[in-house]
Amino acid sequence: xxxxxxxxxxxxxxxxxxxxxxxxxxxxxxxxxxxxxxxxxxxxxxxxxxxxxxxxxxxxxxxxxxxxxxxxxxxxxxxxxxxxxxxxxxxxxxxxxxxxxxxxxxxxxxxxxxxxxxxxxxxxxxxxxxxxxxxxxxxxxxxxxxxxxxxxxxxxxxxxxxxxxxxxxxxxxxxxxxxxxxxxxxxxxxxxxxxxxxxxxxxxxxxxxxxxxxxxxxxxxxxxxxxxxxxxxxxxxxxxxxxxxxxxxxxxxxxxxxxxxxxxxxxxxxxxxxxxxxxxxxxxxxxxxxxxxxxxxxxxxxxxxxxxxxxxxxxx
Numbered sequence: 001x002x003x004x005x006x007x008x009x010x011x012x013x014x015x016x017x018x019x020x021x022x023x024x025x026x027x028x029x030x031x032x033x034x035x036x037x038x039x040x041x042x043x044x045x046x047x048x049x050x051x052x053x054x055x056x057x058x059x060x061x062x063x064x065x066x067x068x069x070x071x072x073x074x075x076x077x078x079x080x081x082x083x084x085x086x087x088x089x090x091x092x093x094x095x096x097x098x099x100x101x102x103x104x105x106x107x108x109x110x111x112x113x114x115x116x117x118x119x120x121x122x123x124x125x126x127x128x129x130x131x132x133x134x135x136x137x138x139x140x141x142x143x144x145x146x147x148x149x150x151x152x153x154x155x156x157x158x159x160x161x162x163x164x165x166x167x168x169x170x171x172x173x174x175x176x177x178x179x180x181x182x183x184x185x186x187x188x189x190x191x192x193x194x195x196x197x198x199x200x201x202x203x204x205x206x207x208x209x210x211x212x213x214x215x216x217x218x219x220x221x222x223x224x225x226x227x228x229x230x231x232x233x234x235x236x237x238x239x240x241x242x243x244x245x246x247x248x249x250x251x252x253x254x255x256x257x258x259x260x261x262x263x264x265x266x267x268x269x270x271x272x273x274x275x276x277x278x279x280x281x282x283x284x285x286x287x288x289x290x291x292x293x294x295x296x297x298x299x300x301x302x303x304x305x306x307x308x309x310x311x312x313x314x315x316x
Contacts, residue, residue, distance in 0.1 A: 045087075045108060048132040050125045053117070056108040057101040057129060060089040064162065064314050065135045067126055068100040071144030071168070072185075073233050075107025076100035078143070078297070096310065099138070101129055103149070103236070111232035118235055119242025123152035130160060139310055141165040143297060148172050148243040155245030158253035163313040165306060167260045168293055169269060170276040172244040182240055189234035197221045197230065247279055256313045257283035260305060262291025269293070284309070 047056050058076060070078045079100050080088040089098050102109040103122050112118070126149065130138055139162045142150030151171020154161050172181075184204075191200035201217040212220065257280070259273045277283045286305045288296045296302055 048129065050104070050128045051121070053104050053112065053121075053125070054110045055101055055104060055125050055129065057099060058087050058089060059097060059099045059133070061094070061097045063095040063097055064310070065097045065099060065130070065133070065138035066310060067129070067138050067140050068098065069126065069140065069142040069146035069149050070100070070103065070106070071146050072237055073106070073228070074144075075102045077107070095314070099129070099133070101126065103146075105229070105232035105236040111229045113231050113235055115235045115238040118239035120152060120156075122236070122239070123149050123156065123243065126153055127157050127160060136160070137162045137315065139163045139165070139313070141167065141306065142169070143167045144169050144293070145240060148240060151250065152243045152245055154253040155249035158255075161253055161255055162315055163256040163258070163310065164253070165258045165260060165309065166273070166276075167302075168262075168265065168296060170259065170272045171250060172240070173250065173276060173279060174244040174246045176275060176279070177241065177244050182237075185237035185240060189238050192230045192234040197225060250280060256309070258305075258309045259283055259285045260288065260296075260302065262288045262293065262296035262299070264290070264292040265296070266293065 045056055045058060047054050049055075056076070068076070068079050070076060075087075077085055077087045080090060082088050087100060089100065104125055105111050105118060126140070130136075137160055140150040140153060142148070142165065144167075147166040147169035148171060150164050150166060154164050154171070187204070188200060191197050198214060198217045198221050201220055202212055202214065205211050205217075259277060261269055261273060273285065277285060288299050288301045288305070291297075291299045291302070
C-alpha cells in the first residue's frame, strides 16, 4: 500500500504518536517545510559516519545553518515531502542553510536495537553532523522529542548554538523529571517486545472517538509499521530519559529561545513548557491558533513565526 498520497496539494502522512498522555491515531497534513511557503526542492540524500552509526541528512540553501530535528517515529520528511515520501526542503527564503537529518533509529539512518546506543548519542549525532559540515554554530529547531535532543545539545554544547526553538515540547530537566513522564513510551516498547501492536493501538485510541476494531487496528498497523523498524523506535523511546539536562547546564546556553506549540496541544506539553520557561527564567512563547500536536507544524503561522525568530537572530 502506498504510504503517501498527494491530495489537493497536501502531503498526507499516516502515523501514530504516543507520548506522555498524548495518544493519537491520526491523519495529518504536512504542508510546510520551515517557512510555510510551498517552493520545495528535492533534497539529495547524504550520509556521514557518527561514531560507527550511519546518519542520513539532507541540506539546501546558503547562509546561517538551521538544523531541523524531527520527532519520535518520524524522519526528515516530516519537514516536507513529495508524493513518494522523499524529503523536500524549501529554498524560497534566502539566507539560510537548511539541514534536516534522520535521527538514528529513524528514516534512512542506521537502526541500533540497544537503548544504550541512543539517548545522548542522538544529541551527539547533531554535533558530529555540524563537525562533518564544518559548521561552528547553528540554529536548532526541534519538534516533539526533537526538542529533547535540542535541549541536550544546548546544555552540553552551548557555544555551538545560535538560537534554539523548542516546538511541541520542551527540554527534559533532570531535577523535575519523573519516571511516569515516560510511561507511555514504555507501553509502546512493551507492545513491541510482546508483538502486540494491534492490541496497543486499540488501547491508546482516543477516548472521545469510537474504539477501532481489531481488523481496523491491524490494517493501521500494517499500513504504518510494515516497513518501519519498531524495535529501533522502542529502543530510541526508552532512551529519552538520558536526554535530560540539569538546570545549571541548560542555563549555560544564554542565546535566544523560542517555545512554540498549538493552542490545542495537550495540557501535559503546555505545563512542561511553562515549567521549563519558569526554571530558565527566559524565552519567548508563541501559541499557534488551531494547532494540536500533529497539525501545528502545518499551520502558516508556525512557519512565519519561525522565520521571523530566525531572521531576528541571524549571526552577525
